[in-house]
Amino acid sequence: MWSWVAHRVTGIGIFFFLFAHVLDTALVRVSPEAYNEVIDTYKNPIVGLLEVGLVAAVVFHAFNGLRIVLVDFWSKGPRYQKHMFATVLVLWVVLMVPFTIRHLSHVFGG
Amino acid sequence: MTTTIPAPRTPRRLRGRTNTELYAWMFMRASGVLLVILIFTHLFVNLMTGDGINALDFGFVAGKWADPVWQVWDLLMLWLAMLHGTNGLRTVINDYAERDQLRLWLKVGLYTATTITIVLGTLVIFTFDPCPPDAAADLLPSFCPVP
Numbered sequence: 001m002w003s004w005v006a007h008r009v010t011g012i013g014i015f016f017f018l019f020a021h022v023l024d025t026a027l028v029r030v031s032p033e034a035y036n037e038v039i040d041t042y043k044n045p046i047v048g049l050l051e052v053g054l055v056a057a058v059v060f061h062a063f064n065g066l067r068i069v070l071v072d073f074w075s076k077g078p079r080y081q082k083h084m085f086a087t088v089l090v091l092w093v094v095l096m097v098p099f100t101i102r103h104l105s106h107v108f109g110g
Numbered sequence: 111m112t113t114t115i116p117a118p119r120t121p122r123r124l125r126g127r128t129n130t131e132l133y134a135w136m137f138m139r140a141s142g143v144l145l146v147i148l149i150f151t152h153l154f155v156n157l158m159t160g161d162g163i164n165a166l167d168f169g170f171v172a173g174k175w176a177d178p179v180w181q182v183w184d185l186l187m188l189w190l191a192m193l194h195g196t197n198g199l200r201t202v203i204n205d206y207a208e209r210d211q212l213r214l215w216l217k218v219g220l221y222t223a224t225t226i227t228i229v230l231g232t233l234v235i236f237t238f239d240p241c242p243p244d245a246a247a248d249l250l251p252s253f254c255p256v257p
Contacts, residue, residue, distance in 0.1 A: 012199065014195070015196075015198065018195055019227055022230065023230075026234045028171050029237065029238060031242065031245060032167075032168035032242065033245070033246070033249065039166055043164070048163070062142075062145075062146045068139075068142075069142065069143060102158055102162065103157055106157075106164050
């Protein structure tokens, strides 16, 4: 049940980010100055940490989504759904640790 | 506007006339798998390689979209992610908005926002000029002709 809740919460969050992401990227069509000005407002530690949160949500939603596909289409999926959820969490940590180190070194290292 | 999913084993003649919910369900699985590949690559290339987030500016985007592969990549991501997210939010609205009028208007708002965003994003990818003539040269990608 918690995987279901987390899937919804991360999905909704990512979807709202996507609107903002398309709108700010659309500024490349206005002018290089307009785009760079808005992107520069993102280049600070607070937004850098929010980006880690965003990627954490995306990575969880991705792996848990693949687990849902396996539960639905793999004949042994329902039997191993709990093991697969543990795998999702392990893979999430395995990807998030190096990502967080590298991304935050860009954010704080300048 | 009420969405009712017929109980399992409901005789065919008592079901709705369409299989929309089945197709929506299939679409979520198919687009989801593709989006994992598209978005993981997108995040790796934009955030992990080179200077990561610090390299992001107009020149970076222009350099990527000079390559038709990244144009198609981003176009696919835009359409699939928007439709995947819209169908997800449609499900959430159906689950929690119990008043008919509220559910209707939430979905009208959702579909409007989705249409505007997909059209805008698609137009931007296809009408984008990496070397706009009136822009400062130091903001442009290196392949732009020097005036």
